[in-house]
Amino acid sequence: MKTKYVDLIDQTFDFPQEEFTMKNNELNFHGIDLMALIKQYGAPLKFTYLPKISDNINRAKTWFANAIRANNYSGSYNYCYCTKSSHFRHVLDEAIKNDIHIETSSAFDIDIIENLKAQGKLNDDVYVISNGFKRDQYVQNIARLINNGHKNCITIIDNYEEINLLSEAIEGTYNIGIRIASEEEPKFEFYTSRLGIGYKNIVPFYRKEIKENPKVTLKMLHFFINTGIRDNAYYWNELLKCMQVYVDLKKICPSLDSLNIGGGFPIKNSLAFDYDYAYMVDEIIRQIKQTCDAAGVAAPNIFTEFGSFTVGESGGIIYEVLYQKQQNDREKWNMINSSFITTMPDTWAINKRFVMLAINGWDKEYERVLLGGLTCDSDDYYNSEQHMNAIYLPKFNKQKPLYIGFFNTGAYQESIGGYGGLQHCLIPAPKHIILNRNEEGELNCSLFSEQQTSEEMLSILGYDYNINKAIANVTSNSEEISNVIKASY
Template sequence: MKSYIDLIEQTFYWPQKEFNVEDNALKFHDVPLMDIIEKYGTPLKLTYLPKISQNINQAREYFANAFKKLNYKGDYTYCYCTKSSHFSFVMEEALKAGVHMETSSSFDIPIVRKMHEKGFLSKQHYVVCNGFKRPLYRQYINELINDGFENVVPVLDDLNEIDSYEAEAKNPFKVGIRIASDEEPTFEFYTSRLGIRYNDVIDLYQNKIAKSEKAKLKMLHFFINTGIKDTAYYWSELGRFIDKYCELKKIAPELDTIDIGGGFPIKTSLGFEYDYQYMVDQIVENIQWICEKNNVETPNIMTEFGSYTVGESGATIYSIFTPSYLFKMFKVTLKIFV
């Protein structure tokens, strides 16, 4: 091992889809970085926009493949999690790829308005409103409903949230229910700080949603902080969630969608490995199996991918002016090791 490139080639698969070296210069998605550096200098942040639509379409393909393989009855909807990046060029690129939107605070609703004004988002797009709803956030949601945004879906995060929409919304509206999942035992909070407890879901539907003349239960929402991982914990929580969907579906025939949140990991190192298609296949298969076992119609599936949408499209470039003492020590150690 005589050079750094030797270390890279012997440790990782190289070159990779995103990176390659040509004439001793690094390329990022076939874009020559040195040309950009010479023009704009450093430090520099850049976004390779085509990667956004590539990841969106790739996720759609994963679910389409799983649906076809399993003969799954239902539709798939891709929502973009706005808090991952609020830059207009990112939002516009995602919306051009046909995504719907997920919001998490009052700061996001003016973005929905702006995207509609610019023609990137219609009043038929889904706007899934997550997060704890403070008064301004609820006001903005009611205004969207009253302005004719047909598929605004406030996801109820506490037992009294629906009261605001009942009082202020003039048009019929859809709602979702976020279920508070149990976190991993090692997590600081064993039960999620957000959402409705499993034991309260049926009561919330029967006592408030079912009695409403304007509200319609559209979806059940599920999310865990660890993301989508092939662990016993993830499959246990997903199974528990689908069991609750089946129980609720039997008394709420209008419920037709589950939102499994986000959580696709992204490439943060050259050694990253993750079988996306396998995980999607397993998710869809588990949903289908539990629904069939309970004699319940399989739901439409919605996701809210944020980091997965934009995380691999960006790069930050720095210049090294002088090596530090620690770097010099590392080189000496490496030389001795070799």
């Protein structure tokens, strides 16, 4: 009878997979011995595997290049990285090695662009696509970038006032795009995206505000839907509606030459994940070309803005199972040494699922469990996998620590969780390491940040950490403690 964890994985999935393999009954990730990392750095432990960022960028470039060639498509392809997915320097440094462009969403993003330019990592040929609802600081930063000579900026107009605000701040001419306010899926609580300008209003807006404006050149139409690029009737219907706006606009606006189809490529959230990226890219290119040919207009240059797809599959986090609680005759709770709410907030906020696997104990019998975090919040748990309404792990044994890993967590989790800030119940942010490979393929590990300390948290909260240190060094005598506190003020 096959009752071991390795049997469960082998029977349930096509295993091993490209990034997940097993050696000596322990999980390896892209050939990396995860137990060796645990022995060196401990757990909880966050990691970023940089080569996966370049890998995904070049996969997408290949899909688009093949589709453009197969469909005899006349436009070019431009890959943009959405900085909001992960603003960390090591992520941007890796991404921009691959001849990409940048999409921004807020004022401080422009400061990052200027920092990278000052280091010689970005040049004036890089497109900076600025999305988002823009008010004073964002407008001023965009204007500063353009006024300082970065002409390859395309500011995506999100509302009717932004052209006037930009024109007041920008000294010369500048390029813009217009974002379409796409219609949402029927299950959404609202009908139309809050972002952008409605389909029917774009051509009248161009005629009124842009056509005769000597400072402004319309270069791009921007299209994005919240559910991402999916092979369903809703996506294809919205894309065709977008293309109708594009051809109508192109006929009266010769400068329009680019279509931004946004982002939304899914990333692996289960070992059973199946998505035909090449087919989707080919079909998008085919439909765009078909619509343009039928209307007698030139096919646009294609821009994409991939955030999660770029960086998501590079990240992971490892926990240790501290203890098992049998709460009733059916439910066993494996308590981890951190918090899901603080380290993987998407599991709590939007019920997102990630690839979850045991790191060790693959030769042990498995059992059904629930996973609980350290906070006292009732929502700090993880109780099901994408492919089944359960979690199965090797049986817990107090004498032999069990480690579990969550993978493809590289997008948004640090920014949503508030990296370097306060965490729920003051659970410290875990140690974070960067994994890379040299030209010979040898693994390099470097420490990005230590586990967050109480001193860092107390400082944010406004406490004097020196008082706590002094109190810890005196007896429990209340008079002595009182004197320590008084002496600090």
